[in-house]
Amino acid sequence: MLDHRIKTFLTVCQTLNYTKAAEELHITQPAVSQHIRYLEKEYGVSLFQYENRKLTLTDEGHIFRDRLLLMENDEARILREMKACQTDALSLSLGVTMTIGEYAIGKPLARLLRKHPDWNIRVVYGNTEKLLSELRTGSIDLGLVEGYYPEDKFAHRTFSRQPFVGVCASRHVFAEKEVRVMKDLVKERIILREPGSGTREILERNLAVQGLRVSDFRSSMEVGNMHTINSLLENDCGISFLYRIAAEEEIKKGTLKEIPLEDFHMYHDFDFVWEKGSIYSDHLEQICREMES
Numbered sequence: 001m002l003d004h005r006i007k008t009f010l011t012v013c014q015t016l017n018y019t020k021a022a023e024e025l026h027i028t029q030p031a032v033s034q035h036i037r038y039l040e041k042e043y044g045v046s047l048f049q050y051e052n053r054k055l056t057l058t059d060e061g062h063i064f065r066d067r068l069l070l071m072e073n074d075e076a077r078i079l080r081e082m083k084a085c086q087t088d089a090l091s092l093s094l095g096v097t098m099t100i101g102e103y104a105i106g107k108p109l110a111r112l113l114r115k116h117p118d119w120n121i122r123v124v125y126g127n128t129e130k131l132l133s134e135l136r137t138g139s140i141d142l143g144l145v146e147g148y149y150p151e152d153k154f155a156h157r158t159f160s161r162q163p164f165v166g167v168c169a170s171r172h173v174f175a176e177k178e179v180r181v182m183k184d185l186v187k188e189r190i191i192l193r194e195p196g197s198g199t200r201e202i203l204e205r206n207l208a209v210q211g212l213r214v215s216d217f218r219s220s221m222e223v224g225n226m227h228t229i230n231s232l233l234e235n236d237c238g239i240s241f242l243y244r245i246a247a248e249e250e251i252k253k254g255t256l257k258e259i260p261l262e263d264f265h266m267y268h269d270f271d272f273v274w275e276k277g278s279i280y281s282d283h284l285e286q287i288c289r290e291m292e293s
Contacts, residue, residue, distance in 0.1 A: 006068055008035040009047065013065045016055045039064075066153075067277075073138030074279050091120040092287065095131040095140040097147065097198050100270055102226055103245045104160070105144065108291035115290055129196035135275055142284050143273045146243070147198025148205075154273040155281055157288045163244045164202060164266040166259035167251075169236035174259050181263045182210045189238035190217040194224050202268055203241045210263065230256065243268075 011021040012032065022029040040047055047061035057065060096105050101123070113121070124131070124140055128147030134140045135154070144159060166185070168174050192214065193200040207213060214220055221238060223229050226246050233240055233247075234255045250256035272288040274281065 005035040005038055008032055009039055010065065010068060010072070012036065012048070012055075013057065013061075018055070069136065070275055070277050073136070073275060076138040077141060077280060090116070090118075091122070092142070093122045093124060093140040095124045095126060095134055095143040095145075097128055097131065097145050098125060098193075098224070099146055099199060099226055099243055099246050100144050101125050103243075103248075104270065108159075112287070112291050127194065127197035128201070132273070135273065141274065141280070142287065144270060145198055145273055146268065146270050147201050149271075149273055153276055155276045155278075155285075156271045156273045157285060159270045159272055159288070159292060161267050161269050164206075164241065164268050165244050165247075166239060166241050166261055166264065167233055167247050167256050168239045168259055169233055170254055170257045172236055172239070172257070174239070174257070178260060180261075182207075182212065182261055185239060185259070186212065186216050187218050189219045189221060190214060191221045191223060191229050191232055191238045191240040193226075193229075194222050197224075199242055202266075206241075206264065206266060 008021065008025060008027075008031075011024055012018060015021045015024065018032045018036075019029050022032045025032070036047060043060075043064070045060040045064075046058050047064060048055055049058050050056075094109075105123070109121070109123070113119070124134065126134070128145045128149065131140065131143040131145055132149055132154070135143050146162075149156070192203060204214065207216075219238075221232070223232070226242070229240055229242065230247055230250055232238065234250060239259065244251070244258070247256050251258060272284075272291075274284045278284070
């Protein structure tokens with residue numbers, strides 16, 4: 001287990017206040033100060049500094065915190081691995097975003113299960129923001145996400161590249177009238193995912209390239225489920241932008257149609273991600289390869 005002084009340091013990193021850290025740890029404030037001084041002496045660096053009467057991490061403190069969080073997460077996985085020895089079954093916690101979980105993960109998981117029939121696998125759903133947070137805390141081992149993530153903190157391996165398209169009901173006016181550019185759509189209601197989802201972030205970034213925002217559309221509707229979005233689109237309640245894989249079945253049936261745009265041609269990667277520097281990196285990358293093949 002990580003040294004108790006390390007726990008104190010990480011708690012101070014969260015609170016940026018010695019008194020609050022002491023309250024959370026149920027120790028005295030002088031004990032917190034003593035633990036931090038011990039670590040600073042041990043490593044020969046200053047971990048915190050006061051700036052404008054606020055406690056902040058030094059550059060060395062940031063490095064120390066990030067490496068310790070990685071060690072803490074690996075420690076949690078080591079514990080799960082040791083417990084798995086009692087049942088001779090390896091465990092894996094995989095986080096997937098909504099679009100991937102609903103439309104892309106079935107066959108890859110089936111391949112993994114056929115190769116490792118005795119593994120215990122837990123699949124967690126969440127938007128990209130939530131899954132990245134769970135990776136940082138060690139709640140999941142591996143994520144498969146569609147959104148953006150800091151590449152300096154997460155290792156990754158591309159699973160697939162997917163087209164990102166505008167979609168409307170097949171009977172919508174756009175099905176009969178050729179749409180030229182993105183700005184032709186702002187008179188419409190836009191149906192989109194909630195903030196924090198990869199699909200939403202990708203849309204907002206690409207709107208920004210066009211000098212547009214979600215608020216420029218006539219109205220908007222936020223929905224946290226792709227099937228509901230597709231149902232609303234089929235009922236001609238608005239337009240949306242999503243991965244073609246999420247509307248492929250409806251497009252084939254003819255209930256939805258891709259909106260032709262001259263100034264919007266986009267592809268984006270679905271990526272496996274895990275914490276960079278983890279002692280389990282090689283093992284996790286092997287799992288990714290097995291789901292791809």
